[in-house]
């Protein structure tokens with residue numbers, strides 16, 4: 028636990044990429060494989076579902092520290108992080124736990140799942156007595172399922188590649204695959220022999236940047252392949268050695284959730300990797316994202332859901348054929364191979380070839396883009412015909428050119444604390460629009476403001492709280508914000524009857540009074556016009 | 560030496576204790592309407608539009624507007640405001656107070672423990688341990704004793720006189736860090752961490768920039784770190800106070816003014832002590848080359864407070880009392896009635912009431928607007944002010 032806590036502290040204390048990588052390298056070089064495997068597990072964002080209830084921990088900490096329960100809550104209000112608050116409140120720290128990380132997992136985390144409350148308390152109290160304050164903090168994060176660290180996967184990959192002495196791209200590929208937090212799997216990840224790649228692994232996804240300037244700045248139109256940008260789930264469908272695997276961009280293996288993709292895999296030749304978008308598709312058009320949402324995270328898909336929300340792969344690219352990696356080929360060549368492959372598939376396969384936009388000049392392309400919403404698309408993808416399939420997000424060859432968002436002026440009515448470095452600030456807000464003399468909540472948003480604006484809004488929230496509901500504060504309806512959003516749908520789950528897609532704060536409208544905000548009727552008519 | 564304590568004969572019961580929710584509601588409507596503390600009107604000290612006032616002795620303590628007679632607990636900007644006719648402070652406090660006031664301001668001094676009679680009030684000053692010359696103010700009138708703590712800490716500090724508990728009937732305490740999450744480590748450990756950070760930065764060729772309040776904290780840091788590690792540079796806001804501390808016989812290491820020339824000459828090796836606001840000035844930091852930035856403050860207890868500032872290190876070192884310190888100080892006064900001001904007042908009052916004290920919030924005008932550069936009360940920017948605010 029000492030090494031891992033030190034790693035956490037070092038990562039937490041620096042904003043410099045180089046230092047973060049150096050800290051990771053030091054850790055992975057020093058830690059035994061059994062511990063390093065768990066560290067990698069946690070650092071790549073995997074975590075246990077909450078093993079301990081934070082409420083119980085708060086009660087026990089209050090008792091251990093001899094504090095009234097309300098004072099624990101007040102302390103939490105100042106700190107903004109449960110794991111940290113509890114670590115700070117606990118009395119006298121111990122000398123520090125020498126248990127290695129894998130034993131912490133086996134002996135101080137896993138048993139909590141099955142123990143009764145008295146048993147849990149005994150184990151928790153014993154562990155507290157051993158640990159220093161920083162160790163307690165990290166351990167609290169692990170057992171409450173809230174472990175996060177400000178280090179991206181790319182940095183972890185870079186560090187591990189350095190420790191193993193192999194190419195970061197190979198390491199990225201390995202980490203993406205299926206491995207368990209065991210010493211054996213960790214050693215395999217570090218294996219300097221890069222020949223045999225695990226056949227289950229997807230390729231790192233190539234991502235596009237938002238187009239910044241005018242589209243004409245991209246040069247001649249005929250150097251570009253233009254496709255619609257679809258609002259689904261980016262995925263790779265893999266058929267290798269007879270197995271079918273579906274990986275999403277979040278690097279989750281989701282094969283079981285999509286029987287349609289298993290069926291598609293059955294008709295694909297072996298040694299093929301497709302890159303595309305999972306979409307619910309009916310009668311030649313996509314259904315809104317919230318329909319697809321019903322399919323997420325399910326292991327069991329009912330026959331009814333399969334019928335109501337059938338999924339296809341809107342296929343963009345072909346990354347592997349007959350086991351050969353095609354990523355270095357130019358897009359034009361990959362597309363030709365993809366079209367050949369498509370021609371061999373049966374008509375009822377859950378497969379569509381991403382249509383290429385033919386509009387001959389940038390001007391015509393721009394005009395066509397205005398009609399994106401009617402097609403259920405959110406703009407265009409612009410891909411250089413000569414481009415290879417890169418790794419991650421690289422500027423220059425792939426751009427997304429999205430349609431302008433919808434906007435609405437709404438009034439802030441509730442505020443909640445943020446997470447991570449904003450945990451002690453009120454950064455998550457709920458907005459309302461007018462329905463008669465009342466403000467009906469229509470959206471939550473938490474991004475889009477500058478740090479300075481966040482500070483000002485935070486001070487406003489603290490000074491204008493009218494009511495508290497647990498962590499949520501009702502505030503005086505005074506601040507008006509322009510919210511941008513990508514889509515609008517009818518929703519029976521929301522009081523307003525409306526759900527906005529990707530709402531965020533576009534601007535703080537200091538020039539507007541609450542009375543100037545939009546009405547629910549405006550949004551309702553927008554909903555009608557969008558649903559035609 | 561403990562001051563005399565006599566049980567108050569004329570104890571005036573205050574109004575029925577308000578519930579915590581009422582308290583919160585009061586604290587949310589700010590700034591406090593002056594005179595809103597009705598129940599204190601007949602008290603020895605009461606809140607007026609200009610601050611805490613003693614009618615029987617006709618003087619103010621740390622007034623926030625110009626008045627005729629001002630007793631100053633210490634020279635921090637949220638306690639010492641310019642413009643009053645006459646000031647009273649300690650002999651060691653006067654030299655650091657003077658630069659904060661208008662030139663030629665009248666400052667009288669009163670040695671710790673010495674008694675001054677004003678009308679039929681006896682006034683004396685007692686060490687608060689906050690910074691050089693900082694004082695608690697003891698006020699006695701017809702056998703009733705009140706003590707106003709100003710800012711204080713209990714931990715020993717080689718740059719100022721140690722805190723002295725004073726027995727009283729009513730104690731008005733600060734509560735800047737009045738939550739149990741605030742518990743200071745021994746300062747020797749903190750200084751060791753700072754030294755280690757400085758050495759590690761040198762090894763990496765980086766200048767060590769340490770932010771701290773210009774008066775008090777900066778001098779305490781200078782006296783506590785190991786000057787053998789390397790050259791020490793100080794910001795222009797810190798430098799004059801270093802000299803005044805030296806004049807008072809306080810040990811300070813040799814320091815250089817952190818101008819461009821010295822910065823260039825000692826890049827990668829020096830420790831630079833500067834007020835927090837210096838880091839925000841365009842170009843100031845650049846002259847030191849690659850640098851690691853740290854902030855020494857009690858606020859650094861909370862990770863979020865450090866991370867929001869985007870600095871590399873936070874050292875938890877405060878000139879205010881931590882939670883156990885506040886409670887120890889309150890207990891040591893023997894007071895039955897406690898007024899709580901600055902910081903987490905609502906929480907502290909509720910806690911004290913549950914523990915059997917008679918306690919109430921004394922609002923301060925400077926809650927939420929301390930001087931970013933030299934204010935000691937901690938919060939050096941808006942967001943931290945907000946987190947130090949009572950709500």
Ligand SMILES: [Zn+2]
Nearest residue numbers: 635710935936
């Ligand atoms: Zn002070």
Ligand SMILES: [Zn+2]
Nearest residue numbers: 637710935936
């Ligand atoms: Zn103060």
